Amino acid sequence: MIRTAGEHALLVETGALEVSHRLDAVLRARGLEGVVEIVPGPETVLVVAPGADQPRLRARLGELLAEAREPAPGTPSRPAPKDVVTIPVVYDGADLDSVAALAGLSVAEVIARHTGRELVVGWLGFAPGFAYLTGLDPALHLPRLDTPRTSVPAGSVAVAGPYSAVYPSASPGGWRLLGRTSVRVWDTGADPPSPFRPGTRVRFEPA
Amino acid sequence: MIEVLAPGPYATVQDLGRRGYAHLGVPGSGAADAGSLRLANRLVGNPEEAAGIELTYGGARLVFRSGAWVAVTGAPCPLTSRGAASGMRVPFWVPAGGEVRFGAPPRGLRTYLAVRGGIAVEPVLGSRSTDSLSGLGPEPLRAGTVLPVGAVGAAEPISVDLAPARSPGPAVLRVLPGPRDDWFAPGALADLCARPYEVSQDSNRVGVRLRGRELARAREGELPSEGMVTGAVQVPPSGQPIVFLADHPPTGGYPVIGVVATADLSIAAQLCPGDEVRFTTRPAR
Structure with a gap:
């Protein structure tokens, strides 16, 4: 279903994150006329296109959504492994011990499970460059802190619910801190300003 | 300078x-x-x-x-x-x-x-x-x-003496329903448009927070985070709508019952705390 989001935007329901990522990729590759923002979410892609011919855009998005739902055999759903972003982590976070205790694991097992899987950027939000990394080991799925910290340093590597993240800049935050990285994940002087975009594959490794 | x-x-x-x-x-x-x-x-x-x-x-x-x-x-x-x-x-x-x-x-x-x-x-x-x-x-x-002030070399000649002021009418915002109007109880859109809302003190460049009739949801639970547009009328669990302005977060998890017409965003951006504002689903004349 394609929903109307005001005069200048359409909200495409994809129903699944992988479909959102494929539709995002195809929309960026095709460069549809008048489109100024493409914002993938877990089950949607928002397409902002002021001045575009709305009925035509809607029809075109319908076709591209069908393609994204049933990709041609052999079409990779995500970028090739060479595009994996590796994030070295010093595992000395303030919540590392309590995460281990809550998960019923040793600290070494927490680190092994955090580094043991390739994660995928689901979408970005909350703050510029803040990527929700999906695919986290279920043993590390823990609720947010009851009381968020008033300031979490940039580069903090954290988990909350089914996600992991790297804080792109210092901000308040309720995620559980496992460690820190020296990789800058947000730099407005760089192009692009973030190594992450929806669909980027990410692997953490002990620094 | x-x-x-x-x-x-x-x-x-x-x-x-x-x-x-x-x-x-x-x-x-x-x-x-x-x-x-x-x-x-x-x-x-x-x-x-x-x-x-x-x-x-x-x-x-x-x-x-x-x-x-x-x-x-x-x-x-x-x-x-x-x-x-x-x-x-x-x-x-x-x-x-x-x-x-x-x-x-x-x-x-x-x-x-x-x-x-x-x-x-x-x-x-x-x-x-x-x-x-x-x-x-x-x-x-x-x-x-x-x-610092930029070079004027690129600027066009000044050719207008005075732009006429439009008389300020009552604050009415036209909304296009959706994208999540189906998350609300039947009649919620009519409720939104029935009586004026009052602009709250907490309003800022992110959004105009409103106080008035609560908008009832038809569905419980959270909406998976999705892209938001300027002018979106987002409804948090309190049922009190917020009209998103320029600095709104690019994604959000509360359902949007309607989106304010682009031509009316200027009206929304000029609302002061304490002002009254109405919504209508009637299209532009």
């Missing part, structure tokens, strides 16, 4: 915002009342997207270190240049050393000053706008801030 002697309650540099970075979590930002900034720029011969100054509740004092053509639009406020009364929506020359003072607007919230050549602070991600949500762009203005 323009030196800020006093910024008033809240003042920032704004252009038409950052485009193309919403998928990285970057708000669009830009002038809350973009129509007024565009007009001010046209009056001084700038491209519409040039950066100007957005004042909140007026109250600023600016001194010009070099002479410049300026124009002031948006919320009308008493205006003096070198001690003499000056007009809104009319280009005027401020000589070197001249001071421009803004009083408090009797109605409306945001006043814009465009200067021929544009405010030339360093752009961040393609825009000179201060983003109050993420902190991108220049700091809000304070006493002592010095703002």
Whole structure:
């Protein structure tokens, strides 16, 4: 279903994150006329296109959504492994011990499970460059802190619910801190300003 | 160069915002009342997207270190240049050393000053706008801030003497239903449009928070995070709607019952705490 989001935007329901990522990729590759923002979410892609011919855009998005739902055999759903972003982590976070205790694991097992899987950027939000990394080991799925910290340093590597993240800049935050990285994940002087975009594959490794 | 002697309650540099970075979590930002900034720029011969100054509740004092053509639009406020009364929506020359003072607007919230050549602070991600949500762009203005002015070479000749003011009608915002109107109880849209809402004190460049009839949901649970547009009428669990303005978060998890018409965003951006505002689903005439 394609929903109307005001005069200048359409909200495409994809129903699944992988479909959102494929539709995002195809929309960026095709460069549809008048489109100024493409914002993938877990089950949607928002397409902002002021001045575009709305009925035509809607029809075109319908076709591209069908393609994204049933990709041609052999079409990779995500970028090739060479595009994996590796994030070295010093595992000395303030919540590392309590995460281990809550998960019923040793600290070494927490680190092994955090580094043991390739994660995928689901979408970005909350703050510029803040990527929700999906695919986290279920043993590390823990609720947010009851009381968020008033300031979490940039580069903090954290988990909350089914996600992991790297804080792109210092901000308040309720995620559980496992460690820190020296990789800058947000730099407005760089192009692009973030190594992450929806669909980027990410692997953490002990620094 | 323009030196800020006093910024008033809240003042920032704004252009038409950052485009193309919403998928990285970057708000669009830009002038809350973009129509007024565009007009001010046209009056001084700038491209519409040039950066100007957005004042909140007026109250600023600016001194010009070099002479410049300026124009002031948006919320009308008493205006003096070198001690003499000056007009809104009319280009005027401020000589070197001249001071421009803004009083408090009797109605409306945001006043814009465009200067021929544009405010030339360093752009961040393609825009000179201060983003109050993420902190991108220049700091809000304070006493002592010095703002560079761009070269006037690229500017068009000044060709308009005065832009007529539109009489302020009652604040009515036209909404296009959706994208999540089906998350609300039948009649919620009618409820939204039935009676005026009051603008809350917590309103800012992120959104206009409203108090009035609660909008009942038909569905419980959370909406998976999805892209949000400017003008979205988002309804948190309190049932009290919020109209998103320029610095709104690019994604959100509360359902949007409708989206305010682009032409009416200027009206939304000029609403003051305590003002009443109505919604209608009638299309534009």
